Amino acid sequence: MTITQKLNLLLEEEGAGPLEKADGRAVFRALLRLTGAMLAERPQLSGEKKLYYISAEFLIGKLLSNNLINLGIREEVAEALEAAGHSLSEIEELEAEPALGNGGLGRLAACYLDSAATLELPCDGVGLCYHYGLFRQKFEELKQREYPDVWRDRPGWLTKTGVRFPVSFPGLTLEAVLYELPVSGYGGGLNRLRLFDAATADGSIVGEGIDFDKTDIARNLTLFLYPDDSDEAGRLLRVYQQYFMVSAAAQLILKELKDAGHPPASLPAHAVIQINDTHPSLIIPELIRLLMAEGMAIGDAIEAVSRTCAYTNHTILAEALEKWPVDYLEKAVPQLMPIIRELDARAQAAAPELAEKIAIIDGNDLVHMARMDIHYGFSVNGVAALHTKILKETELSEFYALYPEKFNNKTNGITFRRWLMQANPRLSDFVTSLIGEGWKRDGNFEKLAEFAEDRAVLERLLAVKAENKRELAAYLAEKEGVEIDPDSVFDIQIKRMHQYKRQQMNALWVIWKYLEIKAGRLPKRPVTVLFGAKAAPAYTLAKDTIHLILCLQELINGDSAVSPWLKVVMVENYNVTWAEKLIPACDISEQISLASKEASGTGNMKFMLNGAVTLGTLDGANVEISELVGEENIFLFGKKSGEVIDLYATEGYRSADFYDGDPEIERLVDFVISKQLIRIGDPENLARVYKDFVCKDWFMTLLDLREYIEVKERMLASYEDRLHWAKMALINIAHAGFFSSDRAVAQYNEEIWRLKPDRSGR
Numbered sequence: 001m002t003i004t005q006k007l008n009l010l011l012e013e014e015g016a017g018p019l020e021k022a023d024g025r026a027v028f029r030a031l032l033r034l035t036g037a038m039l040a041e042r043p044q045l046s047g048e049k050k051l052y053y054i055s056a057e058f059l060i061g062k063l064l065s066n067n068l069i070n071l072g073i074r075e076e077v078a079e080a081l082e083a084a085g086h087s088l089s090e091i092e093e094l095e096a097e098p099a100l101g102n103g104g105l106g107r108l109a110a111c112y113l114d115s116a117a118t119l120e121l122p123c124d125g126v127g128l129c130y131h132y133g134l135f136r137q138k139f140e141e142l143k144q145r146e147y148p149d150v151w152r153d154r155p156g157w158l159t160k161t162g163v164r165f166p167v168s169f170p171g172l173t174l175e176a177v178l179y180e181l182p183v184s185g186y187g188g189g190l191n192r193l194r195l196f197d198a199a200t201a202d203g204s205i206v207g208e209g210i211d212f213d214k215t216d217i218a219r220n221l222t223l224f225l226y227p228d229d230s231d232e233a234g235r236l237l238r239v240y241q242q243y244f245m246v247s248a249a250a251q252l253i254l255k256e257l258k259d260a261g262h263p264p265a266s267l268p269a270h271a272v273i274q275i276n277d278t279h280p281s282l283i284i285p286e287l288i289r290l291l292m293a294e295g296m297a298i299g300d301a302i303e304a305v306s307r308t309c310a311y312t313n314h315t316i317l318a319e320a321l322e323k324w325p326v327d328y329l330e331k332a333v334p335q336l337m338p339i340i341r342e343l344d345a346r347a348q349a350a351a352p353e354l355a356e357k358i359a360i361i362d363g364n365d366l367v368h369m370a371r372m373d374i375h376y377g378f379s380v381n382g383v384a385a386l387h388t389k390i391l392k393e394t395e396l397s398e399f400y401a402l403y404p405e406k407f408n409n410k411t412n413g414i415t416f417r418r419w420l421m422q423a424n425p426r427l428s429d430f431v432t433s434l435i436g437e438g439w440k441r442d443g444n445f446e447k448l449a450e451f452a453e454d455r456a457v458l459e460r461l462l463a464v465k466a467e468n469k470r471e472l473a474a475y476l477a478e479k480e481g482v483e484i485d486p487d488s489v490f491d492i493q494i495k496r497m498h499q500y501k502r503q504q505m506n507a508l509w510v511i512w513k514y515l516e517i518k519a520g521r522l523p524k525r526p527v528t529v530l531f532g533a534k535a536a537p538a539y540t541l542a543k544d545t546i547h548l549i550l551c552l553q554e555l556i557n558g559d560s561a562v563s564p565w566l567k568v569v570m571v572e573n574y575n576v577t578w579a580e581k582l583i584p585a586c587d588i589s590e591q592i593s594l595a596s597k598e599a600s601g602t603g604n605m606k607f608m609l610n611g612a613v614t615l616g617t618l619d620g621a622n623v624e625i626s627e628l629v630g631e632e633n634i635f636l637f638g639k640k641s642g643e644v645i646d647l648y649a650t651e652g653y654r655s656a657d658f659y660d661g662d663p664e665i666e667r668l669v670d671f672v673i674s675k676q677l678i679r680i681g682d683p684e685n686l687a688r689v690y691k692d693f694v695c696k697d698w699f700m701t702l703l704d705l706r707e708y709i710e711v712k713e714r715m716l717a718s719y720e721d722r723l724h725w726a727k728m729a730l731i732n733i734a735h736a737g738f739f740s741s742d743r744a745v746a747q748y749n750e751e752i753w754r755l756k757p758d759r760s761g762r
C-alpha cells in the first residue's frame with residue numbers, strides 16, 4: 001500500500017477522508033496513527049544491561065517530522081500530502097511542543113535519547129510528566145508574563161500505562177502514574193521516554209498566570225517544571241518533586257530487575273543510571289533504602305548503588321549547585337536522612353583532613369547534592385573540555401584529588417537528524433549532493449572542506465542561506481507581523497536569559513549601533529538582531545533585561561530613520577520549534593558568555609552545523625569549535641577563562657572603573673535610563689538594569705564590551721566579502737561532525753555505560 005492509500009484508509013475510518021478533502025487536524029491524527037503503528041512494530045531495544053537516563057527535563061521538541069525521518073518516510077509523506085493539497089510544514093504547526101524542558105540540559109537529554117536509539121543501545125529516559133512545563137511566555141506591555149503551557153490535551157504520542165508506584169511523604173502517600181513516549185532511532189530500534197505524573201495532580205488549582213498553592217502537594221506536584229523557589233514553600237515543593245521522580249524511578253528500575261529474574265544485589269550488572277545534573281541525586285539514598293528493604297546490608301547496598309550511578313555536571317555557577325537544608329529533607333523525606341547521614345559519615349571518614357570541603361552535610365546543615373553524586377557515583381563528567389578542566393583544577397579539585405579515576409570529559413553533542421535534516425532540508429540536501437548521505441549515520445562532513453575554493457559551491461551555499469532567510473522573514477511577517485529585510489545580516493542570540501550569557505552585552509551593542517546610525521554613520525548593510533529567551537519567573541534582572549530588549553525593539557523598529565538599517569526582534573515563547581526556524585537562517589551566532597561560565601553550550605553547535613559563523617568568547621565548547629575550524633573561521637574576543645577566574649579570586653573586577661573610566665561605555669550604559677527609553681518602558685525595571693551595570697555587573701559585561709563592539713564591526717565588514725564568508729561557513733559545517741550526539745553517546749557508552757548494542761530483534 002502507498003502512503004496515500006494508508007492515510008486514506010485511516011481517514012475513512014474516522015469519517016474524515018479522503019486525503020484531499022480531510023482537514024489538517026484529521027490529517028495530523030492520521031499521521032499520528034500511521035507513525036504510531038510503524039513504531040510499535042519496531043523491536044524494543046533490550047539487553048543484559050540497560051541505561052536509565054534520569055533527568056528533570058527532556059526538551060524533545062515536536063516529534064512528527066523526527067519520527068517520519070527516523071522511519072525513513074518523511075519524503076514520501078511530504079509528497080503524498082503535497083499531491084493532495086496539504087503541506088507537511090502546515091500539518092506540523094498543529095502539533096503541540098511537549099512542555100517537558102527548559103534549556104540546554106533538557107535538549108541534551110533529548111538528543112542523547114535519539115542517539116542511543118540510533119546506536120541501538122537499550123536506554124530509557126526517566127523523568128516527570130509536567131502538565132504545563134516551565135511556562136508559556138507572553139509579552140505584555142513589553143514585559144514577560146507567564147502562563148501555563150498547555151500541551152497534554154492536544155493529540156500526540158504520549159500514552160498512559162497501567163504501571164503505578166506509591167511514593168510516600170510524611171502523612172501523604174501519592175500514586176505515581178507512568179506515561180510513555182516512544183523514542184525512535186534513525187533506522188534501528190525503539191526506546192522509551194518514561195514520565196511519571198501524580199495521579200492527584202490537578203490543573204484547576206492554577207489561578208492568575210502560573211500562581212498556585214505551593215503547599216497543596218497532592219494537587220500541585222507535577223504541574224510545573226522548576227516551580228518558583230524564591231520562598232520556602234517553593235523550595236520544599238522542589239524537594240517533594242525531586243523525591244517523587246527518583247522514588248518512582250528507583251521502583252521502576254528494581255521492578256525491571258526483578259521481572260528479569262535478577263536478585264537485587266546484581267543491580268550494577270543490569271542497570272546503569274546516568275544522573276543528569278543534580279535534580280535526580282536523591283536516587284542514590286532512595287535506591288539504597290529500597291535495596292535495604294529487600295534485605296541487603298547497608299554496606300552492600302551502598303556498594304551496589306555506587307557501581308550503578310554516574311553523574312553529569314552541567315554548571316560551575318555556585319548558585320546552581322543544589323544544596324538543601326537538612327530541615328527541608330527532614331520535613332519532606334525523613335526516611336532518607338539516616339542514609340544521607342551515614343553516606344556523609346563514611347565520606348568524611350575516608351578523608352578527614354578534607355572534611356569541610358567534601359562533606360555531604362556541611363557545617364551549616366546544608367546537604368550538597370553534587371558531593372553525594374561524586375562520592376557515591378562511579379563516574380563524574382563535565383560537558384566540554386574546558387569545563388572538565390575547570391572542574392578538576394578549580395571547582396572540584398579536592399574531589400579530583402580524592403577520585404582522579406572518576407573524572408572524565410564528554411563534550412556535548414546534538415543530533416544531526418533534527419538539527420540539519422529536519423530543520424534545514426535545503427542545506428541537508430545540498431550537503432548530500434556534494435558528499436553523499438554517509439553523514440546521516442557517521443556525522444562526517446570533512447569532505448566538504450575540499451570545496452573551500454570552489455566558487456560554484458560557495459555561491460550555492462550562499463543561495464541556500466538566502467532562501468532560508470527569506471523563509472524566516474516570511475514566517476515572521478505572517479505569524480508575528482514583523483517585517484525584516486532578508487538581505488540584512490541575521491545576528492541571532494537564542495538561549496535562556498541569564499546574566500552570564502550576557503544578552504545585556506548584545507543589548508548595549510544594539511544601543512551603540514542605534515547611536516551610530518543616529519549620528520549618520522550608516523552600516524554597509526542593514527543588521528537584524530534576533531533574540532529568543534525565557535527568564536525564570538523569579539529572576540528579576542533577567543526579566544528586566546527582556547524588558548530592555550523589548551523597549552529597544554519598540555524604539556528602533558518605530559524610528560523610520562533607523563529601522564531601514566537596524567531591526568530588533570525578540571520572538572515570543574522561545575522553544576525548540578523556534579530554534580528550528582531561526583538557526584537555519586542565521587549568519588552570526590552569538591556565543592558571548594563570560595569565559596569560564598558556560599559549561600558547554602549546544603546552541604553554538606547547532607549554528608555551526610547550519611553554516612553560521614560564531615562570534616564568541618573562549619568559553620565552553622566554543623574552545624573546541626575554534627580549535628576545529630581554526631581562528632580564521634571564528635570571531636573571538638574577550639578575557640580568557642583563566643583571567644576571569646583570577647578576577648573572581650582576587651575580587652579584581654569593579655564595573656564602576658569601566659563605567660567611570662571610559663566615556664563611550666558610560667554613554668551606552670546611560671542610554672538604558674535615557675529619556676527615549678524611559679518614555680517607552682518602565683523606569684523601575686530599566687533603572688535596575690542600569691544600576692546593575694554600574695554597581696555590580698557580576699558577570700563582567702563591561703570588561704569585554706569594547707572588544708565585543710570592535711570584533712563585531714570587523715565581522716560585519718568581513719560579511720561583505722561574500723565568497724570569503726561562504727568559505728568560513730563551509731569550513732564550519734565541514735568540522736561540525738565532532739559535535740554529533742552519536743559521537744558523544746558512543747563515548748559515554750565506551751567509557752561509562754558499557755552497554756552492548758542490541759541486535760536481538762533482527
Ligand SMILES: *Cc1c(COP(=O)(O)O)cnc(C)c1O
Nearest residue numbers: 103104495575576579601602603
Ligand atoms: C539548544 C537549545 C538550547 C541551548 O542553547 P545554548 O545556547 O547552548 O544555551 C536552549 N533552548 C533550546 C530550545 C534549544 O534548542
